[in-house]
Structures are given as C-alpha cells and as structure tokens.
Amino acid sequence: MKRTKHFYLVLISVMASLSLGLYALESLIPPIVAVPGVKLGLANVITLICIYIIGTKHALAVLLLRIFLSAMLFGQPVSLTFSLFGGLLSFFAMAVLKRFLCEENIWAISVFGAFFHNLGQIIAAVIITSELSVAYYFLVLIISSVITGVFTGICAGYAVRKLKKLNLGV
Amino acid sequence: MKKSGKIMAVCFSLAAIAAAAGIIYLSTNESEKKYACIYEDGNLIHKINLSDVEKPYTVTVGSNVILVEKGQVSMSDADCPDGLCIKQGAITGDARPIVCLPNNVVVKLTNDEKDIDAIAGN
Numbered sequence: 001m002k003r004t005k006h007f008y009l010v011l012i013s014v015m016a017s018l019s020l021g022l023y024a025l026e027s028l029i030p031p032i033v034a035v036p037g038v039k040l041g042l043a044n045v046i047t048l049i050c051i052y053i054i055g056t057k058h059a060l061a062v063l064l065l066r067i068f069l070s071a072m073l074f075g076q077p078v079s080l081t082f083s084l085f086g087g088l089l090s091f092f093a094m095a096v097l098k099r100f101l102c103e104e105n106i107w108a109i110s111v112f113g114a115f116f117h118n119l120g121q122i123i124a125a126v127i128i129t130s131e132l133s134v135a136y137y138f139l140v141l142i143i144s145s146v147i148t149g150v151f152t153g154i155c156a157g158y159a160v161r162k163l164k165k166l167n168l169g170v
Numbered sequence: 171m172k173k174s175g176k177i178m179a180v181c182f183s184l185a186a187i188a189a190a191a192g193i194i195y196l197s198t199n200e201s202e203k204k205y206a207c208i209y210e211d212g213n214l215i216h217k218i219n220l221s222d223v224e225k226p227y228t229v230t231v232g233s234n235v236i237l238v239e240k241g242q243v244s245m246s247d248a249d250c251p252d253g254l255c256i257k258q259g260a261i262t263g264d265a266r267p268i269v270c271l272p273n274n275v276v277v278k279l280t281n282d283e284k285d286i287d288a289i290a291g292n
Binding site: 034076111125128131139140142146147149150 | 175178188193196209212252264272278
C-alpha cells in the first residue's frame with residue numbers, strides 16, 4: 001500500500017479512536033484495589049501496536065490525541081497531568097526499549113511501559129500533593145504493573161503479528 | 171521463549187516479590203503515631219492529637235469528610251468519582267497515607283510535634 005500523508009492521517013485517527021474507546025471501556029471496570037492508578041491499561045495495547053506498526057513518531061501522535069481527548073471527554077481537572085506524566089514517560093521508555101528488545105519480547109516492553117507509566121503518575125502525585133509518603137503506593141503499583149503489563153503485552157504481541165501479515169505499511 | 175525473555179521474566183517476578191515484601195515489611199513494622207495531619211492542596215489544614223480523642227467525630231475538608239477516632243483516622247465520605255480514598259480504610263500508623271487525588275486531600279499520621287491544631291482537638 002502506498003504510504004501517503006492521508007494514509008497516516010487515517011491510520012492515526014483510527015488508532016486514536018480505538019485507543020479512546022478502550023480507555024472508555026476500561027473506566028467502566030470497577031477498581032479492584034483501593035489504590036489510585038491500578039488499572040488494566042488497555043489503551044496501552046494500541047500505543048504498543050502503533051509503535052510497532054506505524055512507527056514511533058506517529059505512535060506519539062496517537063498517544064497525545066488519546067490523552068487530550070480522554071481528558072476533555074471523561075477527565076477531571078487533575079487527570080490530564082497524570083495522564084501526561086504517565087503516558088509520556090511510558091512512551092519514551094517503550095520507544096527506547098524497542099531498539100534493544102526483539103519483537104518476540106513485546107510483553108516485556110509492555111511491562112516496562114506499565115512500570116514507567118506508574119512511575120510517572122507517582123511523580124505527578126508527589127508533585128501535586130507535595131507529600132512524599134504517597135510514594136508508598138508505588139510498591140502496590142509495581143506489582144500491578146507486572147501483572148497488567150504482561151496481559152496487555154500479550155494482547156499487543158498477538159495483534160502486531162497479525163497486522164504485520166496484512167502488510168499495512170511500515 | 172528465548173533466553174533474554176526468560177531473564178526478564180525472572181527479573182519482573184523478583185521486582186514484584188520485592189515490592190510485596192516491602193509492603194509487608196512496612197505494614198508489620200508500623201508504629202502507632204500520635205498526630206493526624208490533614209493536607210489540602212499541599213497545605214496542612216488540621217493536625218489532631220489522636221490520643222486525646224474520646225468520642226469519634228468528623229472533620230470536613232472541602233468535600234471530604236474525615237472520621238477521627240482514638241488512635242485511627244479514615245475517610246468516611248467524599249465526592250470524588252472513584253471513591254478510592256474511602257475504600258483505603260482506616261490508618262493507625264505511618265506505613266501509608268490516605269490519598270484522595272481528585273480533591274488533592276492527604277491524611278497521614280506522624281509523631282512530629284510541630285503545628286498542632288488547637289481547634290480540632292475539642
């Protein structure tokens with residue numbers, strides 16, 4: 001398929017709306033643990049797929065679209081700060097690690113992504129509340145990021161293998 | 171699974187186990203603390219001496235209602251959409267604070283003698 005500007009425009013839009021949809025779906029799941037930040041991270045599946053299928057630069061556009069749209073549609077005033085800290089830190093960690101880890105290890109990249117997402121959110125929480133003791137919850141988030149990261153990573157890995165066969169583009 | 175994958179799987183499991191050990195260590199080694207500090211937007215709003223509390227009472231900070239009892243505090247009501255601060259339950263020691271991120275309210279226990287709240291002790 002010819003890779004024109006419009007091709008990427010459409011692909012980014014579709015991916016951003018998919019990711020927004022997953023984000024909305026996920027917010028319907030009631031929290032299992034009473035710790036802010038523990039969640040599945042389904043939207044990260046799309047971010048991972050984008051990093052592998054349409055490239056880092058376009059994946060960043062998808063991520064930023066998702067963050068700003070979700071903050072506008074469902075967010076509380078603070079959620080944009082948290083999403084930006086977590087999302088961007090996680091994105092750059094995954095984009096860097098992608099260079100060192102082979103495609104078979106998408107699940108591991110996803111775990112690192114989840115870990116850095118939570119790290120970013122804890123940093124944001126410490127800055128916003130100016131209370132260092134909030135960092136206690138990072139211990140809980142480490143455990144949850146390993147579990148949810150493996151899950152979303154396996155999902156993304158499966159999707160990436162199927163999509164590569166379709167020969168979409170990059 | 172390749173060797174690198176196995177190594178990473180072991181590392182992740184170790185990280186999760188270490189974090190779990192940290193949580194258990196902090197919660198078994200916590201000591202009773204004397205004062206409850208309530209922060210809103212990073213400012214200390216109330217500091218309550220918990221050993222002086224005879225009858226439980228509530229303190230309202232913004233839209234969060236904090237239940238103060240002898241030796242422990244909990245969040246009894248809040249208007250945040252997730253209600254996670256209420257589910258965090260009561261705290262009796264310094265292992266963890268109660269956090270309500272949407273309203274930026276933090277409750278923690280300490281032995282620090284500074285800035286004791288004179289009014290809320292009634």
